[in-house]
Amino acid sequence: MPVPMRFLLVLVILLSGPVLSRAQSSTLTGTSRSMNPAISVNGLFRGEVSRDDPSPEVNGFRIDGVEAQFSSIVDPFWSADVLIGLHPGHGDQDTGADAGHGDGMVVDVEEAYIDGRELPAGMGLRLGKFALPFGKHAPLHMHQFLFADAPAAIYTYLGDHLLSDTGVMVTLDAPLPWYSDVQVYGVSGQAEPFDSLDNGLAFGARWMNMWDLTEDATLEVGGSFLQGPDARYPGENQDVNFFGADLTWKWISSARTGGPAALVTVETVLPDYQGGGGNPWGWYALGRYRFHRNWWVGLELGQADADFESIPEWGPGAGQGLEQQADLREYKINLTFAPSEFSFLRAGMVYYEDKLTGEDDLRLIAQANFTIGSHPAHSY
């Protein structure tokens, strides 16, 4: 049985739990399901057509991702979350299959971690595989993206979605007059930008600050750092440092339910490849506005200036069609219809332009998303 089919079969069995639990509450047999975790599944699909790229990897319908999430309290001391994802593979990185094809889907434990519940002084402790808090976009699951694909500045340097790795993370409140916390982590160095052949660990930190500008508006300013073995030089013991800064302004009108709302995020990523050189960097700015209860419009601009002195083996935009040095610019616009919290339809246009090669690409992308089950709310 193909892996995706097995995955779906497991999902069906797991999702049958809550139904069975209503009928079977006895513990005489020890099979009570009253302690089952909250279970949800999210599905994200797309149809895409390109003016300039005729390849079947781009044009047509495909699954962007199917993710199952399980959340529960383990015991008085820990809570746990497990997220299993089914996504297109990244070329030969995972399966040897082509990226984007139905047959090239890979099943991955995207996150599986426990959080301490009884720690003193407001400290947080997370153990397991978790999203690394580098900036605003890199820790997102695909269904949380505001546009179909991650900004070029993110996927070029940090991977196309969900920068996650296995290790330990501590969160501390900064004793400042505004909301401020610091997350410090050490992980195995297996995430996409890192060299999985290297035994070296990766380390990172994020300092997040948020102010209430008014009751309806907030300003968030964050700084991030991440260091680990460079995937572009496998086995050569070369490190890469990533520096990031982000700023987000968010406004949600309190005047009425589903009223106007807006968000603007600006983020920059500066890699420092110790084995390479050059001055690669990237940035994006995106905005989103809710102009009607169920309707949003979005706009994004960005750049990934992959200025390397050597052509990297693991290169900018791996699996994204980029094979060499690039100065990629992107312009995106989209329209989202979200009839409820649990589904949306989205249509958008993306224009990519490489200033170095002069190549460009215009794409139209439509997406459909759904969430079933008991899905935890997304953070602010």
Add this chain to the structure above:
Amino acid sequence: MSSKAFYVIAFLALMLAGPAGATVKVVATLEDLGWIAGLVGGPDIEVEVLCPGHRDPHVLPAKPSLARKMKKADLLIYNGLELEVGWLPLLLEAARNPAIGPGRAGELDCSLALAPEDILDVPTGEVDRSRGDIHPLGNPHYLLDPRNGAAVGFLIAERMGQIDPEAADRYLERAEQLALDLAQLQEMCETQVASLPSPKVIVYHQQWEYLTDWLGLEIIGVIENRPGISPSPRHVEELVEAGRLAGPVTVIAATWDHVDGAGRVAEKIGAPLVVLPASSGAIEGVESYPDLFEYICSALENAEEGS
């Protein structure tokens, strides 16, 4: 000790340090719960409210600044019946305060003040989201009946007494006084509304059931028939037709509802539209829980007279 180690230890000590406090620190999710807690706790407590009265408590943005209010709390008082399910779990996680975690003395679900048979609109049959964003445990807007507010007052007093036994008698006395005051208010409101020419109302969202159940009003239709989902034009058309056939009727919407949509329905029916605060703090002049009922009953009375 090396200077580097000293700075690391000093940094950690600074991060772990927090302000000192004396009284019981209470955080209430809703303005009404905050008002009741403040009255019952009096000077023995400090209360902070997460959701201001003018915000729809279904969809409060879970701002980290709200989690900050919960970090040092001794007692978290919330409505329950999953009214706050979209944001309270996030804030609880961000607050990282085990004292107010599930099952602790510092966690109080105020819906426990109601007997199970007093919870309205518990869905029967198959419960799924084809019925909109329904509350599987029942209608959570029970504070719109002052009798429930009185019961909540006693529940809060009992829990505050467990956390702060020295002041337990004072909490109970204040809860008893609150119950007496609300009983008087209840009688006054019932008299006001009993004189209305028609008990029939159309509501925008299913949040007035406890109020109408208490006051003997009859809900003949709901504009947002599937909670959280925009009503279809066909449903609105049918509702207008039903409203026209029903005789005198009043359309009720909350301040945070789509008042324009409710107004169009009222206009087509030829019925008065009453925009009501669904919480204390929702509008100017409605600063307390008793103010809320005084305003609502007067507004209903005036609307009917106006029609």
